[in-house]
Amino acid sequence: MRESCMLSLTPKEVDQVGEYCVANTSQLPQSLLDHSITTAKSTERNGEMAGSLAQCAYLMSTARTQRPKRILELGTFTGISALAFYEATRDFNTEIVSLDVDKDFIAIAQAGFERYQATDRIRIIEGDCVQTLSQLEGDFDLIYVDADQFQYEAYVRLILDRKLLTPRGVILVDDVLLRGVTVDPVMSPTLSDEDREWCKEGAVHMNKFNHFAATDPRIIGTLLPFFNGIMHIMWR
Numbered sequence: 424m425r426e427s428c429m430l431s432l433t434p435k436e437v438d439q440v441g442e443y444c445v446a447n448t449s450q451l452p453q454s455l456l457d458h459s460i461t462t463a464k465s466t467e468r469n470g471e472m473a474g475s476l477a478q479c480a481y482l483m484s485t486a487r488t489q490r491p492k493r494i495l496e497l498g499t500f501t502g503i504s505a506l507a508f509y510e511a512t513r514d515f516n517t518e519i520v521s522l523d524v525d526k527d528f529i530a531i532a533q534a535g536f537e538r539y540q541a542t543d544r545i546r547i548i549e550g551d552c553v554q555t556l557s558q559l560e561g562d563f564d565l566i567y568v569d570a571d572q573f574q575y576e577a578y579v580r581l582i583l584d585r586k587l588l589t590p591r592g593v594i595l596v597d598d599v600l601l602r603g604v605t606v607d608p609v610m611s612p613t614l615s616d617e618d619r620e621w622c623k624e625g626a627v628h629m630n631k632f633n634h635f636a637a638t639d640p641r642i643i644g645t646l647l648p649f650f651n652g653i654m655h656i657m658w659r
């Protein structure tokens with residue numbers, strides 16, 4: 424039984440698999456294809472912080488299944504995941520609220536939303552997520568957590584304590600495996616020393632977060648071993 428193992432790939436092979444997934448995925452909208460190029464050109468390290476097109480397709484399918492009235496995103500970056508939610512929810516008139524602290528990223532995202540005429544349903548709130556979550560009102564059917572990885576537990580605790588998630592809602596928390604370094608500091612041999620140090624620092628917080636998500640009595644947490652690790656959370 425090895426079906427829970429992630430593929431062991433070199434960075435080049437990861438890109439190849441990503442391209443293959445996109446080529447075999449239905450209807451990725453042109454806005455996302457274009458915005459992924461804009462993101463790669465306008466941010467450091469080829470827009471590495473952005474969700475991949477394959478991951479955007481996964482977010483779109485989840486949003487379509489959930490048929491949400493409201494989506495909350497923590498971590499806008501250049502807006503590609505928010506745009507994915509927007510495209511997926513054209514039939515549901517979903518309101519999308521996206522949080523980020525970085526003015527420069529927000530400006531790129533906002534320009535993209537204007538270019539793709541998505542400003543009618545996407546609203547960005549600028550500020551630190553912990554502060555914004557402490558004041559945000561309303562409830563959300565889908566919450567995507569993709570901001571400061573050191574703060575994940577604080578984010579999800581606030582979401583639960585403040586009942587920002589609807590009774591049948593879903594929280595998706597990105598990057599919880601940190602290229603496998605959350606599991607074992609020597610995993611992913613092709614990681615650079617710099618990236619490994621960063622992942623090792625994050626892993627301390629991520630291990631605490633994953634344990635919290637798996638054991639908090641209010642929720643069911645399921646750690647999914649795809650992309651960079653996704654924690655799927657719903658009310659128990």
Ligand SMILES: C[S@@+](CC[C@H](N)C(=O)[O-])C[C@H]1O[C@@H](n2cnc3c(N)ncnc32)[C@H](O)[C@@H]1O
Nearest residue numbers: 473474498500504523524525551552569570571
């Ligand atoms: C991984 S990126 C988000 C990627 C985006 N969801 C996508 O798929 O393209 C993380 C984002 O979180 C933002 N961020 C980091 N710390 C934050 C904080 N404390 N509060 C709000 N946003 C934060 C960063 O500015 C960055 O844009």
